[in-house]
Amino acid sequence: MYSYLYSAVIHGVMAEMVKVEVDISRGLPGFNIVGLAGKTVRESAKRVRSAIINSGFEWPVKKITVNLAPGNINKYGSHFDLAIAAVLLECSGQIKIKNKENKFFAGELNLNGNINHVKGVLSMLLTAAENNYLQAVLPGANQKEAVLVKNLNPYLLKHLHDLNNLEAAAKRSGFKPKSNNDSGLNYPELSQIRGQKSAKKAVVAAAAGGHNLLLIGPPGCGKTVLAESIVKLLAPLNKKELLETASIYSINNNLNELNLKKKYRPFVAPHHSITSAGLIGGGQIPVPGEISLAHNGVLFLDELPEFKNSVLANLREPLEKKKIKIVRQQGSYYFPADFQFLAAMNPCPCGFAGVKDRDCNCSERDIVRYQQKLSGPLKDRIDLQIEVLPLKKDEILYENSAAEEINYLKKIKKARSMQAQRYQDTGIKNNSELNLEEIEKYCQPSSSAKKVLEQAYESLKLSVRGYIRLMRVARTIADLNSNPQITETDLIEAVDFRWYAEKSEMLL
Known part of the structure; x- marks a missing residue:
């Protein structure tokens, strides 16, 4: 008997989709996980077994092989628990998962079958959405991440037995959004x-x-x-x-x-x-x-x-x-x-x-x-x-x-x-990203400002980098003053910022 579901693994800040395959066959009873599974993933065998039994399901007393594909990517994390348990239950005929090719699974299991919060879910959901997955089966505690991705329909579960009927479980779970801690409101004006x-x-x-x-x-x-x-x-x-x-x-x-x-x-x-x-x-x-x-x-x-x-x-x-x-x-x-x-x-x-x-x-x-x-x-x-x-x-x-x-x-x-x-259409977001060529194009000073620039060069001993930084700041000050061209006043204020650095012996 063979079945499969989909999960993901984090690599850096991006996620890669993982196909979780299960084969149940005759032979000496055992549970093996292959596919470059890390220690946390290998430990899931005992968590999944206890969770399945304590949730009222039967554990297949047969030879069970779990493969995490592709096999050339290291797999780590306890979030594979839910996918492994779900595909094993479906493979043994105890549950039926509709449209499984469009579903994504992630969640950690307790020994009693409760489904715990897992980290990194948002990256996984974004990758799943990019790969045209339409539904995500997740722990209820990950609701905050689930609501941020608009193209996925989340099923938020509390317990493993909720897999019997995903639609009904998602409706009766009644998860309420947690109040945000309003981070940032304490910053001063x-x-x-x-x-x-x-x-x-x-x-x-x-x-x-x-x-x-x-x-x-x-x-x-x-x-x-x-x-x-x-x-x-x-x-x-x-x-x-x-x-x-x-x-x-x-x-x-x-x-x-x-x-x-x-x-x-x-x-x-x-x-x-x-x-x-x-x-x-x-x-x-x-x-x-x-x-x-x-x-x-x-x-x-x-x-x-x-x-x-x-x-x-x-x-x-x-x-x-x-x-x-x-x-x-x-x-x-x-x-x-x-x-x-x-x-x-x-x-x-x-x-x-x-x-x-x-x-x-x-x-x-x-x-x-x-x-x-x-x-x-x-x-x-x-x-x-x-x-x-x-x-x-x-x-x-x-x-x-x-x-x-x-x-x-x-x-x-x-x-x-x-x-x-x-x-x-230039790829530049703000003035701080301007290089020398772009400064010559976008940071033209007025005639009176050129005289100030010459004086600044002599008094501050500007290098090429110092000149670039000075003109970046002058361009921003001109924008703050709604001046299309850098004026004498704009440049003097930019030079003042350089003068403070010189007074503090921190001139670049």
Whole structure:
């Protein structure tokens, strides 16, 4: 007797369809799984047997062979339990599954037959939909992932005996959507932050043009809260980006950290003690790291010099290529890493170098050594470097104008609209992606701005990379000011951002 069903296996952040075949024949009773099955899959034999018996079904006392095809792909994960149990019950004639060629199965079984939540279901569902599967049989606890894929009809089950009648079981299960934790609602509004006009302009420019940003200042001046405020300035995730990001979070089993209702972009802020594997991804079977969790969102590294140099060096490739490649003996894994990079640091170990009315206990050698923890290649990839100064008395005691937020959002939306129109059909998303050739095409300065550019070249000793970064920022500032051409005022403001970097001895 032979039968089959379909499941999937995660490879990186993508899923590959797997055909689960069962053959029940005469011979010495036994249960064998073939097809490059990992330890977790091989252990499913005992879980499936106990679940079938405790659900009121009979265990076939015959020779049972399970094959997971194709045989050249490593299979791992407890989500194969449900598919193996279902195809075995159908093969032994205890249940009948209609239209099985259009059904996808995933779920982990308890010994009593209950079906548990499994991670990575969203990636599997997206692959199943691409391969024209119409129905998915899943644990009820995976409802949040199931409702995100519109082309699949989900059957959400609580127990293995629900396989007797999928339609009836799905109707009476009565799963209610879990309330979202409203992740992101606690992030501050930029208008609520007191003072820091120059730093706010830099955050707005970073949000409008997709620029990487480094905030340099003493403790308590508001660097972290400025970085967090960018979340509500960024455009919401579109449908494609939402599915991409949610599938990564589903693999890491932390989908609740995303705000699926508000569609806020992810804001990931790892601790400085993080390892390279934790940041870029890794493990015996590689899983996404923090940079992949920040895909389509923001990666924020607070206290940047406190991170290990080897960890920071791993950021070079993803910042350039927007993805990371991890190689293992069983193959290569690609993880997406298209994020906006924000960082904050103190000017010295004690934090008060150059701060008025505060004493710095650090020697010049300590300050230089502290700042040199940031490598040149990493600094080369940061367009904006801003000095954040301590607040004055009036800025601390008196509130800001309530109209600021509206102006920020309106200007950012207008700037994004200008970029979308300018780069239509070019593959460029925002100003931060412009190269030298594209800068010469899209970033033409006015005659008066050219004089400012010449002066900036002399005073800042601009390299080619410095020139590119300066013009990227100037283009964004011009967009924020609704200027089709870069004006003198736009370029002066962009140079000011470079001047802050020079004052902090962080000029690229």
